[in-house]
Amino acid sequence: MEGKRRRVQSETQAQSVILLMKIKEFTRALLTDLTNGRSPLILIDRFRSYCAVPNANCFCASDSPCGKEALTLRKKSRAHRLVVMLRVMLIVQKLLQENKHSSKRDIYYTYPSLFLDQSVVDQAINDTCILMQCSRHNLNVVSAGNGLIMGWIRFSEGERIFDCISSPNSVHPVPVHVEEVQDIISVAQYILVVEKESVFQRLGNDQFCNANHCIIITGRGYPDIPTRRFLRLLVENLRLPVYCLVDCDPYGFDILTTYRFGSMQMAYDTKHLRVPEIRWLGVFPSDSERYFVPKQCLLPLTAEDKRKGEAMLLRCYLEKEVPQWRLELKLMLQKGVKFEIEALSAHALSFLSESYIPSKIERKLIM
């Protein structure tokens, strides 16, 4: 165990040395351009996880760059982006040299007057990752962690042990330093990913994991990077089926696609974040009839819902890889109504844990 930990540490250090070298090379090239009177031109690969042309013969699934962006001193917006990226790089250089970690929010507060907005820092971190061909955690930039886990699993993160098995219905945070996770032991039969914390808590209260040998994870809305990385790690290590339960509305559907295909903003690192094995357990638009969801629980789609749903219909991966999902989304738009997972509890509070989820898995009513 100690040996494994040391190996993880030395791998991380080696990665830091490579990154520091790349930052120096980058700085040297920039300085050479400036001292030779050349305007610096920094090309940043551009990635996308999908395009909006249905039936297109695109390469979105290939993980290859789909073009480049140029950072130069010729445009104000690009010049600002360059300054911010360099400033982030400077912080990263210090973090790597001192073997420290920082959150992107910490970075923002280092120079708020220069960065102006958190999203600018986020973009700079992404630009740096793309330039340095690494993932964000390699820069020693980490999130606070937002995901939760419970169920039949035990693992360690560095020296910290996550012994969920001893109390399968107790809530634990998802580990932030996923690269340090090891010694995963599980007796679960499947992994259940739920969109919302309220549903996660409902299942905990219902002692769902007592009756079902599973692992339950929630990203509490749109999943953050550690949650997605951790889920992927579990799927790779445990080779368990993984199901996803989201609200029957365009946002729930989008969260589902984020788990499976990755997000657009993190498209450059999608190959390390997506979980192609994930299956959609519910709730489907067609479930409203199958499970007799009361009419008062069916809410009309707002204009914003419709706009978002229509736009999602165009995503290339739906037609290519999950046409059934797309049909359900289409059905949602045709019906013009949405409902939450909790609407299923209208019949009985424990309907979700006692009937809906087990019956779905048993009867393979999943997509």
Added chain:
Amino acid sequence: MEFSTVQELCLHLISSAYQRCRLSEQICRLAIILTRSSSSHPSLRISISDTGIGSCLEEFQNLRFSSTDVADNWDGMLSLKTTSNMPDQLFCLREMVLSCPHIILIGIRDTEIHSYQINLKGSGSSRITRLPSNTKNGAKFSGSEAYLSSFVSRDLLLADIHTFIQKNIAIQLVAEDCDVPESRYEKVFLSNECKQSPVSASNLELLKSGIEDYVVKHGNNLSNKCNTCFPSWEQLKVGVGVACCTDNRLHTELVMEAVILISNVSTQNITCFREYDNKTEVLYFEDFSPCTISRSSMKTLESIDWKTYGLNLRGAVEQDGVTLLEWENLPTDTHIDVVLHIYHKQYPALDRSFLSLSETVKSTVIPAPRKMSPLARNLVKRAVKLALDDLKANHSQAFLSSRALQIRGYAPDLAKTIAGLILSSSDLDFQGECFSLLGLQSQEVGTEIVESCIEERIVSVIEMNDKKPHNYQQVAPYLFEELENPVQDSEFQENDFGPFDF
């Protein structure tokens, strides 16, 4: 070309004379002499003579005089004496001074001085009468004299000509009035006395020199350069631009020359007169004559992207026939002067023989009048932009575009960051390498020195970028720099991503 007053006709004749002088490519003299020989004979003899290339009849054949105003009291008869037009054989008699109004010509090989009488109120072939010619008696010279006698007011005409010449910075001219010896009026307008242009100076060089002269004499209101306001010529930043196109109707090339002059004058010197304050008077010339700029050309001036050159144009206004450009945020000590000159490169009939022109006159074919406005619009824009580019190329710091100024605003942060990347690196070899790239010795290196050294280089690159054409793209064409989002914006702008998506 039709004139309704003797004054207008005279200004046209002066302008034509000047063009002939320019075409001779030699130092020439142009004299305007208004003579009232005696009070018993009150008509005013108006003589406009030049030592340029000889005239051709085409210049005169389409002139018309339509006034019925008795005040003009002119019979419409214009007399012309000229050598024939032989531009490749000209030479100059620099020292010759025309003191007598009846001596007309300076010239070359042609042995004859041709005389004509043209009735500008007449029509048909009979309006031009050829008079007996005189021999040059072996002398070599070229030139012309056009003269007429009219009862027009001498003072009014003199005032018009004075204004014309004062504005006409492109003309090097002597004007004399010798009505009676004791009331002799003499005024000499020379282009740029302080900076003599060479004989072979181009029109553009003379225009440039002329506007400099005009500016340093406070709009020709002084006889000499104002040394208080302009102690040195280095204060003047001058940019020139030339744009050409073919005038298909006349089969000649149309040229637009623009000169923009920016001067810095101490505001403490309030004694000097500034006619239009901080506004810019646009001097506009067509075929060597000052005239009012067309409304469309004025709009073209307004449409120029002045911001690219760090200038904010509020608008163009017309004030008493003078076109003025008003600026925003222009430093109080800065003044901008603009002069535009559009002309046909080829003077009429240069490519035709005198004989063939006579034939033209006989068949009464009148060339279409020159209308330059539609072509001028495009030329104005191109020439002014070129002049601004020229200014910027030579004074890049002073004419950074507003965009470049904004980009330059990032230079300190950028320099600080790059210096930080170097100085905070734990790799001393890397640091040494960077210092040597910057030309710094390791022992003299301090944070401030490194930062300022990098900033200097960044600023210089930004200035260099600003000089290049704005559609310049170093980026390969397959890059989609402008495309911010490859998918539908509508889907991407919203909260597709939660705050913890990262």
